[in-house]
Amino acid sequence: MKDTYILGIGVTPVGRYADRSFTDLVADAYGSAVKDAQLVDPDRIEGTWFANMLADFWGLRAMRGLGVLAPLVEDGLFPNGQRITNVESACASASAAFNGAWSAIQSGANLTLAIGVEKMNPTDRPATELLDWMNGGLPESYWEPYRRLAEQLGVTFGFGSDRSMAMDIYALLALSHMRDYGTTIEQIAASAAKNHTNAVHNPRAQYRFPMTTEEVLADRVVADPLTRAMAAPRGDGAGAVLVCSAEFLAEQPSSVRERALRVRGHSLAGGRINASWQDERSPALSAAQTYQMAGLTPRDLDLVELHDATSFAEIHLIEDLGLCERGQGGPFTAAGATQLGGEIPVNPSGGLVSRGHPIGATGILMLNELAVQLRGEAGETQVPNARIALAENGGGIVGLDAAVTATTILERAA
Missing domain, CATH: 3.40.47.10 (Thiolase/Chalcone synthase)
Known part of the structure; x- marks a missing residue:
């Protein structure tokens, strides 16, 4: 390279x-x-x-x-x-x-x-028009994996102009992960609370107020079991x-x-409609390619910025990136391993749920957060002696997988 x-x-x-x-x-x-x-x-x-x-x-x-x-x-x-x-x-x-x-x-x-x-x-015009635009244009066959999954979980899958298609899909994925691995809603809320609190000190963040796990859980449910505080704002x-x-x-x-x-490593990888949690899905494949290109392993990372469009996404993505074992994202998060000062700080910027998610710009905003850390300019959320950092940015959803995932590892050059 x-x-x-x-x-x-x-x-x-x-x-x-x-x-x-x-x-x-x-x-x-x-x-x-x-x-x-x-x-x-x-x-x-x-x-x-x-x-x-x-x-x-x-x-x-x-x-x-x-x-x-x-x-x-x-x-x-x-x-x-x-x-x-x-x-x-x-x-x-x-x-x-x-x-x-x-x-x-x-x-x-x-x-x-x-x-x-x-x-x-x-x-x-009303925000519902934006949701209609984002929900439209997909063939009927696209929804079949979600209908099958909803039937297995004993829930109803559907969305409308007053709802986000992406949130309803993420809710299904969260329920699936909870069923398969015992992940709890409290563990998902711990991720959200961490990121809301991290964003307090980020001048680039859309939301800059702390939240406790209890406050996250008490917020309005937008797609059961996910609350508003677990979702990235527009x-x-x-x-x-x-x-x-x-x-x-x-x-x-x-x-x-x-x-x-x-740029130590960089990769794009596409997803699979019928992938399961046990398969090497798009985020894991992209990360593996990037680690190989960089000649690094997850243990070499000082911090990670990842695509927590919902806080559940952070739970499964830390598994995909090899930061913990498959199925252990919830306990790993609840134990404080991803907090500032923890084993591997994840989303010290506040992540998408608090730093914000302007869709067409998000990937570059994530690289900027890595740059701020690697240059030692992050202030209250600075990871000490940060030298190597990873950004993971997902695009679209197909089945249980991201339609595409980009992973980038940056290193301080001097």
């Missing part, structure tokens, strides 16, 4: 930006990434990968990144004539964009860019990351080289 580095990265805080456009949010994130990289000549960028999932909902049906970035070109804020590739992989869209930028470096480019942006909070935000070769990095001043982050 050719040595590849994150040269600069920038994000917006996650929130609700009713008065800000996709272009506005991208301008902030891209400008921050350029500043972070101390990039004097953006014209040296050899390609841009633009990630987004919901632009069609907002009426931008075709051009996406081409349309979002065009005003910045006219204002002299983005390179003219840039090669732009649109990318969409559901919740893993930004990681797929990063994959494009990383792959180009592997193929001989010296400087590339990945951008992700999302707006998820319509103000001129957020708006953007991220941008500049990726470079070793040769390009060598040209930069020491102040840039010292902050660069080496």
Whole structure:
């Protein structure tokens, strides 16, 4: 593998930006990434990968990144004539964009860019329209595995315009894991409480208030057995990351080289509709490929940021990533192993349930949280002497599996 580095990265805080456009949010994130990289000549960028999932909902049906970035070109804020590739992989869209930028470096480019942006909070129409849009377009056969699983569990599976399809599926998966391994709702709540508390000190987080396990359990049930506090909120935000070769990095001043982050491993892996918990599903496959590429094992990691779209996801993903044995995610979490100061801190940023989940930007936001930690800039949630960190970002759901999973391991270069 050719040595590849994150040269600069920038994000917006996650929130609700009713008065800000996709272009506005991208301008902030891209400008921050350029500043972070101390990039004097953006014209040296050899390609841009633009990630987004919901632009069609907002009426931008075709051009996406081409349309979002065009005003910045006219204002002299983005390179003219840039090669732009649109990318969409559901919740893993930004990681797929990063994959494009990383792959180009592997193929001989010296400087590339990945951008992700999302707006998820319509103000001129009800939020139920967004849920309808997200729930639609799938063939009837897609739902059969969930109907079969619901029948086995003795529950009813269904969703409507007032419900999130993803939440109902995650609820089924949680019930399945509880049946197969004895995972408890209290263990899932412990994950949520940890992440809400971690986010208090994260200035980029959408939610910045602590919660106890008891408060998480007492919150409103949105998809039995999952409560609102166990679910990622709808957020708006953007991220941008500049990726470079070793040769390009060598040209930069020491102040840039010292902050660069080496990409030790990176992988995308697709999922299987009929996979079981015992199978090597997409997250486990992606992680295994990334560990092999990096020449590392889970024990080498100092911290992990993972895709807790619900707090149950954190329970099974720490199993998939090899942080604990299959079926032991609940007890591992309840014992405090994933807390700050624990065996392996997981989601010190607050994770998706508290830092936020602007779908098309999330993968880059996760890489930014790794960068903050590896550069020693995380403040109250700093993991001491952090040198190697992993991000796992899932996109879509097929059966018990993620439709695609991206895993990335970063290392402090200096």
